[in-house]
Amino acid sequence: MKAAHQDIEAILAQYPRQAQHLINLMQDVQAEFSYISSEHLALICDHVGVPLTQAWAIATFYRSFSLEPRGEHEVKVCLGTTCHLKGGERLVEACERELGIPRGQTTGDLHLSLDTVKCVGACALAPVVMVDNDYLGEANLVSLKKRLEEL
Amino acid sequence: MNRLANAAELKALQDYLVQAHDPNRPIVRVCRGPGCLALGADKVAQAFQTAIQRQGLGVKVQPLIKETGCHGFCSQGTLVTVAPADLCYVRVKPEDVDEVVQTTLVTGQVVDRLLYSDNGNRYKSEAEIPFYRLQQKTILKNVGVIDPLDIHDAIKAGAYQSLAKALTGMSPDDVIRTVTVSGLRGRGGGGFPTGFKWRKAVDNAQENPGPVYIIANGEEGDPGAFMDRAIMEGDPHAVIEGMALGAYAMGANLGFLYVRHEYPIAIRHLATAVQQARDLGLLGQNILGMGFDFDLQLNRGAGAYVCGEETAIIASLEGRVGEPVTRPPYPAQQGLWGRPTVINNVETWANIRHIIAQGADWYTGVGVPHSTGTKIFSLVGKVKNTGLVEVPMGISLGTLVEDIGGGVPGQKQFKAVQTGGPSGGIIPYELKDIPPEALKPARVGLQTIESLPEKPELSVDFDSMAKTGSIMGGGGMIVMDDHDCVVDLARYFLRFLQEDSCGKCMPCRLGLKGMLEFLDNFSRGKGTPADIDALESLGQALVDGSLCGLGRSAPNPVLTSIRYFRDEYLAHIVDHKCPAGVCRDLISYRIDPVVCTGCALCVPTCPPQCISGTENQPHTIDQDTCIRCGVCKDICPVAAVVVD
Numbered sequence: 001m002k003a004a005h006q007d008i009e010a011i012l013a014q015y016p017r018q019a020q021h022l023i024n025l026m027q028d029v030q031a032e033f034s035y036i037s038s039e040h041l042a043l044i045c046d047h048v049g050v051p052l053t054q055a056w057a058i059a060t061f062y063r064s065f066s067l068e069p070r071g072e073h074e075v076k077v078c079l080g081t082t083c084h085l086k087g088g089e090r091l092v093e094a095c096e097r098e099l100g101i102p103r104g105q106t107t108g109d110l111h112l113s114l115d116t117v118k119c120v121g122a123c124a125l126a127p128v129v130m131v132d133n134d135y136l137g138e139a140n141l142v143s144l145k146k147r148l149e150e151l
Numbered sequence: 152m153n154r155l156a157n158a159a160e161l162k163a164l165q166d167y168l169v170q171a172h173d174p175n176r177p178i179v180r181v182c183r184g185p186g187c188l189a190l191g192a193d194k195v196a197q198a199f200q201t202a203i204q205r206q207g208l209g210v211k212v213q214p215l216i217k218e219t220g221c222h223g224f225c226s227q228g229t230l231v232t233v234a235p236a237d238l239c240y241v242r243v244k245p246e247d248v249d250e251v252v253q254t255t256l257v258t259g260q261v262v263d264r265l266l267y268s269d270n271g272n273r274y275k276s277e278a279e280i281p282f283y284r285l286q287q288k289t290i291l292k293n294v295g296v297i298d299p300l301d302i303h304d305a306i307k308a309g310a311y312q313s314l315a316k317a318l319t320g321m322s323p324d325d326v327i328r329t330v331t332v333s334g335l336r337g338r339g340g341g342g343f344p345t346g347f348k349w350r351k352a353v354d355n356a357q358e359n360p361g362p363v364y365i366i367a368n369g370e371e372g373d374p375g376a377f378m379d380r381a382i383m384e385g386d387p388h389a390v391i392e393g394m395a396l397g398a399y400a401m402g403a404n405l406g407f408l409y410v411r412h413e414y415p416i417a418i419r420h421l422a423t424a425v426q427q428a429r430d431l432g433l434l435g436q437n438i439l440g441m442g443f444d445f446d447l448q449l450n451r452g453a454g455a456y457v458c459g460e461e462t463a464i465i466a467s468l469e470g471r472v473g474e475p476v477t478r479p480p481y482p483a484q485q486g487l488w489g490r491p492t493v494i495n496n497v498e499t500w501a502n503i504r505h506i507i508a509q510g511a512d513w514y515t516g517v518g519v520p521h522s523t524g525t526k527i528f529s530l531v532g533k534v535k536n537t538g539l540v541e542v543p544m545g546i547s548l549g550t551l552v553e554d555i556g557g558g559v560p561g562q563k564q565f566k567a568v569q570t571g572g573p574s575g576g577i578i579p580y581e582l583k584d585i586p587p588e589a590l591k592p593a594r595v596g597l598q599t600i601e602s603l604p605e606k607p608e609l610s611v612d613f614d615s616m617a618k619t620g621s622i623m624g625g626g627g628m629i630v631m632d633d634h635d636c637v638v639d640l641a642r643y644f645l646r647f648l649q650e651d652s653c654g655k656c657m658p659c660r661l662g663l664k665g666m667l668e669f670l671d672n673f674s675r676g677k678g679t680p681a682d683i684d685a686l687e688s689l690g691q692a693l694v695d696g697s698l699c700g701l702g703r704s705a706p707n708p709v710l711t712s713i714r715y716f717r718d719e720y721l722a723h724i725v726d727h728k729c730p731a732g733v734c735r736d737l738i739s740y741r742i743d744p745v746v747c748t749g750c751a752l753c754v755p756t757c758p759p760q761c762i763s764g765t766e767n768q769p770h771t772i773d774q775d776t777c778i779r780c781g782v783c784k785d786i787c788p789v790a791a792v793v794v795d
Contacts, residue, residue: 022470027412027451050470061472061653063454064412080374081569081629082531084643090781097758097780118456118647120413121377123529123627124186124225124537133415135189141756141785 006032008040012047022048023058026065034070041067071106071113073151075099075131080119082126087140091127092116094141098148112151154432157440158315161306161433168307177214177256178234182295183416184221184385185377186538187228191245192218195229198248203256214256217304220385222295224282225538227267232295237276240265269557282536285555287517289525290501291541294385299420302427305388311433313504314395318441321507326400327353330503332511334523339368339459339496340571340624341700342522342613351483352491353401363403364487366464366494367394369410369417372456373572374647376627378527379497381539383410383417386501387424391447393500395434396507398445401493406445409464411452422449456573456651460699461486461494463653474653475699496625498527519545522612526623532569532630535560545615547608548580552630563632567715570616571624573644574704576711577637578609578619620711622704636733637712637719642670644708652701659702662693666709673720674734676727683720687713732794735779739795742783744769746791753783753792 011028015021025044029036036044036059045055059065077083077092092103095114099107106113122128125137129144136147155161181187181196199216222230227241233255240251243265254260266273267280274280297304305311317326331346356363367390371379382389394406408425410418425447428434436444455473457463463473465487486492502524506514515523522544528551531537535557542551552558552568559565565580609615616623631640649663669686672678690706697703713720722730729737742762747769754762754770761777764770769791772783784792 019470020468023453023467024450027453048470054471057472058453058470061455065453079647081572081627081640081643082375084374085532085629085631085635085640087781093780094782117413118372118651119374119376120185121371121380122185122189123375123377123531123629125189125228126531128189137186137189141780141782 008043012043015047017048019048019050022050022055023062026055026058030065035066035068038067068106069110071110073111073132074113074115075129075148076115076117076120077103078120078122078126078128078130079116080123080126082123083119083128086126088127090141091129091139091144094144095148098145154430155439156432158319161311161315161439165306165309165312168303172307173212174235176212177236178217179214179256180217180219180222180232180234180295182220182222182228182230183218184223184225184228184295184381184539186221186225187230190228192229194245195231195243195248198245199252202248202252208252208257210257217298219296220294220299221381221539222277223291223539224280224536226536232277236261237278239267239275239277239280241267282538282540282555282557285542285550286540287525287543288541289505289517290382290389290498290527291385291539293389294381297386299385299387300423302388302424302431305386309508310388310504311392313507314392314399314433315439317396317399317507318439318443323400323402326396326507329511330400330506333506333514334521335499335502335506335514336522336613337496338498338502338526338626340373340574340622342623345495345499348483348493348495349397349401351481352493355484355491356402359491362405362490363401364490364492365394365397365401365403365406366468366487366492367406367408367497367500368459368461368464368494369408369414369497370452370459370464371411371414371497371625372459373574373625373627375529375531375569375629376572376625377529378539378626380414380417381527382497382501383414384420387421388428389501389504390421390497391424391428391434393503394447395438395445396503397493397495397500399443403493404444404446406447407468408447408449409452409458409468410449412454418449418451425449456647457653457699457701460701462699464494465492472653474655475701477698498626518543519610519612521614526611526626528626528628530556530628530630533559533563533565533632533635534630542611544612545610548611549608551611551628552580556630559630559632563634565630566633566635567631567637569629569631569640569708570627571622571707572627573648574622574700574707575624575627576619576621576707577631577640577715578621578711579715620714621707634731634733636729636731637716638670638673638723638729639731639733641709641712642667642674645670645705648701648705652705656696656698656702658693658696659698659705662689662697662702663705665689666693666706670709673723674729675736676723678724680721680724682724683713683717738779739774740772740777740779740781740784741793741795742770742772743791743793746789748789748791750788752788753786756782756786758782
């Protein structure tokens, strides 16, 4: 989470008022604020002229949107095919035990979010865990635990 | 940057760039592909920059450090090549950089310990390494060579010359005819003839005048595949030029790059490349002074596997939920905003420039009839040399996995390959059950391996793969050994697809749920042999009844695994055993008392605290409380934990 947010109005101003920009706009807001609040969702809908239900449907259909605030750090365990074969599922379970939250959730203090991803495309180094923007390749329960403790 | 007014200026720019390059200037290329990045390539590149900038390097010509796309040989990352000495250093760490700079760049010597070695042989250059030697790089030729953030580097390597050739010397119809005759088929998985699709869009636009749109499908959702990522990150201009050629052929003025959001580097590189191409007048109005207008818009996918399906992409681009719709009408008839739209995979677009440059005849000479050209595979899983490989179509599976991949590491047995992601299948390596028409008599396609013994092997091309019940797919090739369970993998894919089914049509929504229930039971040792038949029949219902490609191909992993590995299903159901030792309800962890040294390292790490014993004596696991998480197996320094 960044200290100062870009103004929501500034993000809106970058896009023409057309429905085709709805998803791009939502992605920018998601990236900036780490989630889309109901106020922001309403502002986006007003800007591109679509009903709130459509934006809501999109926010809940696509995996990259969150309607709840996300943690400061994001731990994403890859569950692509190769990572699955090499024990990715056990890594997620280890994270759940260590962090005390189920996958898809954020710790109460908004410090950490735990997620799984379908494939980050680093299959040659499976299993892979992404901590924020860093890749932890050829992860095992020992190296993962160490990495989590560093956060 | 000055706009290029015509094709001659583009050629002059290329000539100037080639001439201005000092052939003696050392170039260090640091791979920033997905694999190397995960191994810390950024730190290696940074270390090179710092070392070079340090004063008093004592060389006549300052070396050039290039951060490039994927070199391919991911299991040996971080990869660094040095030109013109043509050296390939593997497993380079930031702390090795000073030695490379001092030894190779300053004194011109080789750092032997960083060369790739295998079976006692050391290999100096990429060309000598068997993993590279057996490949035929066409699409990937510039990936890992050029700086993807510098259009001049791409132009120096010949980018946009095909576009110039088409604009100045070919009619749109010539371009379509060339692509059609080349036999190029869609690289995203379906294998639909590209030229035919283009022709349809043009015909439809003539009947119903108005704009035509083109889209590059970069929603590479198949887990285990990253070839499109490598192209977009390593040579974004290949995609842009291919699309510009397509746009010229079909009379489109606007194209869309639809890239999944999990690929932020690809998005950044494409955005930069599009802007640089615009600045040079290779995109935008009046391209190369030939009166052709074309521009590209970059859209990020929002995390939905189904958005690899073409009608779902269109929905997503229109700002709607990515639900597929029934075809026909096909996008080439009624696509984006109701207009004829052509959607091709990133790798398909990257083929176009080569077909235009070298001609359809050259292209049909590569590969096999009906599957022409090369194909990029991501060779991953239980194979020694993992990475990205480009080979001619029709190569044998054995060449791909054993000669290029180096076989399965350790003492384990090669069991199967999974191709085509969740829409593909699981094909056994033992070929006794594969239909004979999909086999080829000997390893062909590469002269270097003629001496190998002749044995029938699966030919890797669109039609042969389809005959096995799998598909070629995007090019993910996941190698499985005897410690991988096919029931578990089939269950994994069903769960994957069930989560990503959009839920619009019933066969897919409920069918996947039903199939998953069968497999959940099997993995717990429950069920009857008759359930296997029921599962097959339910799978067939999905194939016949689903609305889009996701549902229709979803049963493939299950159906192929039953076809080739029924014994393994029966072992789960009848014997209540998982032969591979994967399915958790059917296995147990045990400490081998002969091997265990009693170091007690596992005791505090065990989550349910179920390991006990006295110090320096063999320990034991309490089977009643063990949750089979495997932490003890990972941490044991002497490999005393075994799975039964």
